[in-house]
Amino acid sequence: MSEPLRVAIAGLGTVGAGVIRLLDANGELIARRAGRPIEVVAVSARDRSKDRGVDIDRFDWVDDPTALARHPGADVVVELVGGADGPALALARAALDAGKSFVTANKAMIAHHGFSLAEAAEKADVALKFEAAVAGGIPVIKGLREGAAANAITRVYGILNGTCNYILSKMESDGSDFDAVLSEAQALGYAEADPSFDIDGVDAAHKLSILASLSFGTRPAFDDVATGGVRHVVAADIAEAAALGYRVRLVGMAEADAGGLFQRVHPYLVPLRHPLAHVSDSINAVVAEGNYVGRLFFQGAGAGDGPTASAVVADLIDIARGEFGPAYAMPVESLTAQPVADSGERRGRAYVRLMVQDRVGVLAEIAAAMRDAGVSIESLIQRGAAADGSVMVVIVTHEGPERCVAQALEKLSGSPSLTGAPMWMYILGE
Amino acid sequence: MSEPLRVAIAGLGTVGAGVIRLLDANGELIARRAGRPIEVVAVSARDRSKDRGVDIDRFDWVDDPTALARHPGADVVVELVGGADGPALALARAALDAGKSFVTANKAMIAHHGFSLAEAAEKADVALKFEAAVAGGIPVIKGLREGAAANAITRVYGILNGTCNYILSKMESDGSDFDAVLSEAQALGYAEADPSFDIDGVDAAHKLSILASLSFGTRPAFDDVATGGVRHVVAADIAEAAALGYRVRLVGMAEADAGGLFQRVHPYLVPLRHPLAHVSDSINAVVAEGNYVGRLFFQGAGAGDGPTASAVVADLIDIARGEFGPAYAMPVESLTAQPVADSGERRGRAYVRLMVQDRVGVLAEIAAAMRDAGVSIESLIQRGAAADGSVMVVIVTHEGPERCVAQALEKLSGSPSLTGAPMWMYILGE
Numbered sequence: 001m002s003e004p005l006r007v008a009i010a011g012l013g014t015v016g017a018g019v020i021r022l023l024d025a026n027g028e029l030i031a032r033r034a035g036r037p038i039e040v041v042a043v044s045a046r047d048r049s050k051d052r053g054v055d056i057d058r059f060d061w062v063d064d065p066t067a068l069a070r071h072p073g074a075d076v077v078v079e080l081v082g083g084a085d086g087p088a089l090a091l092a093r094a095a096l097d098a099g100k101s102f103v104t105a106n107k108a109m110i111a112h113h114g115f116s117l118a119e120a121a122e123k124a125d126v127a128l129k130f131e132a133a134v135a136g137g138i139p140v141i142k143g144l145r146e147g148a149a150a151n152a153i154t155r156v157y158g159i160l161n162g163t164c165n166y167i168l169s170k171m172e173s174d175g176s177d178f179d180a181v182l183s184e185a186q187a188l189g190y191a192e193a194d195p196s197f198d199i200d201g202v203d204a205a206h207k208l209s210i211l212a213s214l215s216f217g218t219r220p221a222f223d224d225v226a227t228g229g230v231r232h233v234v235a236a237d238i239a240e241a242a243a244l245g246y247r248v249r250l251v252g253m254a255e256a257d258a259g260g261l262f263q264r265v266h267p268y269l270v271p272l273r274h275p276l277a278h279v280s281d282s283i284n285a286v287v288a289e290g291n292y293v294g295r296l297f298f299q300g301a302g303a304g305d306g307p308t309a310s311a312v313v314a315d316l317i318d319i320a321r322g323e324f325g326p327a328y329a330m331p332v333e334s335l336t337a338q339p340v341a342d343s344g345e346r347r348g349r350a351y352v353r354l355m356v357q358d359r360v361g362v363l364a365e366i367a368a369a370m371r372d373a374g375v376s377i378e379s380l381i382q383r384g385a386a387a388d389g390s391v392m393v394v395i396v397t398h399e400g401p402e403r404c405v406a407q408a409l410e411k412l413s414g415s416p417s418l419t420g421a422p423m424w425m426y427i428l429g430e
Numbered sequence: 431m432s433e434p435l436r437v438a439i440a441g442l443g444t445v446g447a448g449v450i451r452l453l454d455a456n457g458e459l460i461a462r463r464a465g466r467p468i469e470v471v472a473v474s475a476r477d478r479s480k481d482r483g484v485d486i487d488r489f490d491w492v493d494d495p496t497a498l499a500r501h502p503g504a505d506v507v508v509e510l511v512g513g514a515d516g517p518a519l520a521l522a523r524a525a526l527d528a529g530k531s532f533v534t535a536n537k538a539m540i541a542h543h544g545f546s547l548a549e550a551a552e553k554a555d556v557a558l559k560f561e562a563a564v565a566g567g568i569p570v571i572k573g574l575r576e577g578a579a580a581n582a583i584t585r586v587y588g589i590l591n592g593t594c595n596y597i598l599s600k601m602e603s604d605g606s607d608f609d610a611v612l613s614e615a616q617a618l619g620y621a622e623a624d625p626s627f628d629i630d631g632v633d634a635a636h637k638l639s640i641l642a643s644l645s646f647g648t649r650p651a652f653d654d655v656a657t658g659g660v661r662h663v664v665a666a667d668i669a670e671a672a673a674l675g676y677r678v679r680l681v682g683m684a685e686a687d688a689g690g691l692f693q694r695v696h697p698y699l700v701p702l703r704h705p706l707a708h709v710s711d712s713i714n715a716v717v718a719e720g721n722y723v724g725r726l727f728f729q730g731a732g733a734g735d736g737p738t739a740s741a742v743v744a745d746l747i748d749i750a751r752g753e754f755g756p757a758y759a760m761p762v763e764s765l766t767a768q769p770v771a772d773s774g775e776r777r778g779r780a781y782v783r784l785m786v787q788d789r790v791g792v793l794a795e796i797a798a799a800m801r802d803a804g805v806s807i808e809s810l811i812q813r814g815a816a817a818d819g820s821v822m823v824v825i826v827t828h829e830g831p832e833r834c835v836a837q838a839l840e841k842l843s844g845s846p847s848l849t850g851a852p853m854w855m856y857i858l859g860e
């Protein structure tokens with residue numbers, strides 16, 4: 001057996017403690033698979049004395065996480081501190097500059113700074129790995145980087161935020177409204193006190209931009225993700241979707257073609273025949289469509305200390321084996337900068353929900369706005385009045401350019417007939 | 431850009447031609463990802479002049495496939511001839527002995543001879559890779575070998591035969607009986623003229639034994655797979671299963687624990703909440719349960735030239751990158767030989783279907799046999815008489831040892847009250 005791979009860990013929250021627990025529990029098996037043992041040699045966290053359920057006295061303690069980059073006994077630095085910038089980024093730069101491989105679960109940092117970190121890793125000829133940054137324990141980075149490497153990937157999309165999926169699933173099963181389920185999720189610890197990163201789609205957008213770059217060989221472009229969340233989905237939307245044969249899911253969707261790079265996080269209606277429709281609770285899932293392999297589907301736990309630790313240690317095993325290449329599957333200089341695709345030219349079907357006054361002529365006004373914008377209506381459902389006297393109108397469009405629906409809604413949104421802002425979702429094809 | 435990886439291909443059926451087509455179409459992208467081009471230099475097949483839709487005149491033609499092992503220009507031999515022994519095996523041994531890496535889609539050969547081939551590959555310090563041998567285009571070998579490498583895998587199971595899944599899905603959607611759907615599948619080319627390898631579970635057993643070895647670090651043990659197929663499933667079983675909230679799937683299931691290695695291919699009732707229930711048509715899917723990652727689920731096309739070529743070329747890319755290790759994730763000497771687990775000790779629920787004479791006392795006889803064997807009945811459904819006057823009785827048992835159900839059926843199978851052999855399926859937990 002060769003020399004151990006020596007690891008320094010910054011951040012000992014649930015994931016950091018989980019990594020130590022995993023290496024303790026499966027250490028012998030991991031050494032057989034990796035060809036050598038993986039040993040933690042040093043750790044850093046805010047509070048040394050906190051009880052984490054694992055013995056950390058056997059490791060070097062370092063107060064300043066950035067100092068781990070200079071730890072003479074460490075081959076690899078694992079960053080589990082979090083945050084797009086600050087100490088996490090300082091540590092990443094310092095570790096790579098010091099010629100140490102670097103493993104992280106930090107999606108925000110990779111979404112914002114992955115490209116420059118990959119440059120630094122290439123320069124130092126060390127590994128930069130971030131399997132745990134996307135979809136938790138699911139080996140989807142590996143699946144795209146290596147498993148699907150023979151393919152031109154035409155589309156990558158999925159359910160990338162467990163909190164949103166938990167909320168939507170719970171609304172579906174209980175018929176509850178968004179706010180009630182969110183409060184419950186916060187009480188159970190499934191949602192943060194400030195949930196906006198999750199429910200407004202930012203977290204999913206971080207992950208989507210990483211998947212897009214890996215899939216298409218494009219430069220990471222987080223700022224170009226059109227990001228929407230689930231705040232405006234109400235129980236009645238989910239019920240209408242169910243009646244139409246769909247489930248509502250927050251989907252991150254990316255495509256690259258001659259028109260540029262398209263990246264969007266938005267609620268979608270997913271048909272029951274599509275595997276994403278059956279992804280419930282806090283589970284994550286990713287679909288990749290390749291020009292030879294067809295549709296690949298990966299599903300698993302998107303968060304939690306065990307699954308995240310599993311992904312972090314899988315990266316360490318690759319490093320121990322010496323089996324790692326460029327962070328984005330190809331050298332950074334090969335990654336192409338793509339213009340943002342014009343989403344208005346995308347064709348698809350849409351679900352539109354309007355709350356309107358219950359009076360003569362309103363339906364005619366809606367129908368005229370749709371017609372004027374060139375939207376062809378597949379079905380229109382009007383339900384009886386709500387408590388405030390307004391009426392819910394749900395429209396499902398035929399396939400057409402997204403631009404037309406946007407135009408129709410823009411026109412309608414100024415109308416006094418509407419009692420609230422229009423809400424719309426895209427409909428995923430089978 | 432470094433030297434190309436030079437490839438010799440034996441077998442130019444749909445998959446062999448697909449590999450050439452893929453390398454032609456995606457060659458530039460693959461070179462960027464692999465760090466160097468992948469070039470076919472020599473080919474061998476039965477008929478040189480056959481039109482395969484790809485130009486093979488640019489490659490060296492070799493009449494005897496085994497001679498590819500000695501081709502001076504080739505770094506890797508790809509075997510797409512098929513068959514557990516014969517020319518495929520001769521080529522594999524010759525290639526590895528000649529110090530060439532070896533890639534195959536041949537599940538039968540790997541199931542029977544993978545261990546000795548892995549020994550030869552280790553001795554020669556070259557790659558032995560077979561991603562395409564299990565579940566077609568799905569990168570599940572990689573997912574287990576590397577993606578889930580940090581975990582002790584407790585259970586691996588899945589839908590491993592597309593022909594059976596197509597037949598079961600079609601029986602489900604059309605209400606047709608087995609023979610009718612099989613004939614239709616044969617006419618469409620989805621099933622072989624001699625379909626027994628598929629429908630009797632042998633093909634799934636090949637794949638299962640490969641997955642089990644990779645998952646548990648056990649020596650491959652194809653002969654120990656308890657193998658059953660789908661011949662005895664009738665339309666009425668699928669209808670009863672549906673009424674109970676299940677779908678019928680042919681599941682390959684492997685577990686390793688203190689009691690030994692359990693490997694079985696058999697029809698199962700899969701609850702609708704389980705992702706395998708939503709795997710339809712010829713799609714394959716694999717579930718791996720790890721002690722840290724929880725349940726991972728991989729789904730995709732299990733066959734076809736495009737998906738299979740995608741997996742073959744993914745292996746070539748790993749070899750081009752120099753990122754390959756032992757075939758079974760750890761050195762062959764580390765693989766442990768496990769005794770066969772006693773399946774009678776397994777606990778679970780079962781579905782039992784009996785065809786019985788329509789006369790007084792038959793139900794009492796069945797109930798007594800179940801009671802005497804210690805089987806606790808959860809529900810019993812008796813349906814009106816069939817054309818031959820016999821009556822169908824379906825029993826769902828409570829959880830209990832499988833041994834008890836087997837005992838009850840053994841006792842009943844000698845009874846003159848039965849008009850046909852009992853049929854049973856296991857019920858998969860959620």
